[in-house]
């Protein structure tokens with residue numbers, strides 16, 4: 481993390497709008513900018529990344545596109561992703577492989593039924609309530625006796641996250657947006673309260689408008705411009721069983737099981753399941769390596785503690801898990817905020833600086849909506865959703881390096897009950 485300087489290195493490139501990060505959020509913003517501007521739209525857009533597109537958090541996502549979010553604004557962003565998938569399929573004339581298996585939200589106690597009603601209650605999407613028998617008919621790996629009630633949302637699905645991100649990328653390229661890989665941004669340059677561009681390892685990129693979509697590194701990058709984001713990099717993790725199509729049919733719905741702190745979905749005849757655990761691991765944004773591939777999470781135990789604690793609770797709901805071996809463990813860094821909401825839109829302290837981050841483990845699900853909302857904000861167009869709840873400055877002045885912030889963000893992940 482570099483303090484902002486008024487140095488004047490050689491200008492190596494320039495654009496009207498530069499997006500930092502070619503993960504799914506940066507690419508979705510680029511796609512939406514391309515849609516809004518059209519080819520030859522009069523404004524140049526450049527996306528920069530030090531790694532090839534979608535090789536960090538995006539490549540590791542379970543990619544549940546869960547609609548039930550507990551608030552209308554977030555649910556609208558997810559709904560926009562489904563619309564984006566449809567539009568991309570039409571434009572690119574290909575099937576993006578959306579698996580529309582539905583989501584079964586499972587409640588194992590009367591108290592949980594009440595919170596489930598709150599989660600799905602105001603949904604604008606269809607919801608079907610089931611008893612234990614009905615839930616086990618839809619998802620034969622569930623124990624009918626262990627389920628009190630369940631809410632099925634048939635329009636939900638999951639998708640290959642890299643494939644979706646690549647579709648955003650290709651559509652953006654068609655609209656004339658440039659993507660420059662191998663460029664590491666060291667700092668955002670601010671002069672007289674306005675963004676002027678980016679300092680990179682190769683020189684200065686001049687730009688009056690910058691979108692920070694740098695994922696786990698976004699808080700560090702924003703801090704170089706003196707902007708404190710209320711988020712921290714937090715480990716997310718899941719496991720995949722050996723292939724057992726006899727136990728886990730390919731058309732199983734996505735299962736969200738807050739009583740077990742778990743979610744699951746079919747993965748080519750195996751079961752992919754995530755456990756949230758009592759204690760999530762949050763990292764210091766100032767000490768992140770530049771690549772999370774093979775990242776050693778310091779005090780991490782490779783997820784074993786969470787697996788040991790969570791396994792039995794999950795197997796009570798899903799007994800066939802006891803008969804399947806575990807074949808894979810996947811972990812990566814999402815960003816979580818202290819209040820569980822995204823960080824989107826203009827930074828109040830710096831004119832011309834915008835955020836598309838704070839994904840709270842839902843960046844794939846909300847990518848289409850986030851891309852469109854942030855692009856509209858950057859272009860000064862009407863923003864399609866109510867953005868104040870996601871405003872970067874909503875929690876006041878924040879020290880992004882404070883351990884207390886990291887603890888609060890880790891607790892948000894551990895307490896998550898949606899998909």
Ligand SMILES: Cc1cc2nc3c(=O)[nH]c(=O)nc-3n(C[C@H](O)[C@H](O)[C@H](O)COP(=O)(O)OP(=O)(O)OC[C@H]3O[C@@H](n4cnc5c(N)ncnc54)[C@H](O)[C@@H]3O)c2cc1C
Nearest residue numbers: 501503505537538542543544665695812839842843844845
């Ligand atoms: C295990 C796991 C499971 C998940 N499951 C789901 C799920 O089921 N559903 C869901 O919606 N989401 C899920 N997520 C979350 C999802 O992966 C993220 O929300 C999403 O990928 C965030 O995208 P991003 O573009 O912000 O970040 P990233 O994909 O990490 O992209 C950020 C990019 O910025 C680049 N960058 C950063 N700093 C710089 C710099 N200084 N200079 C140049 N480039 C820079 C990086 O190289 C990177 O390519 C999961 C995440 C994990 C880890």
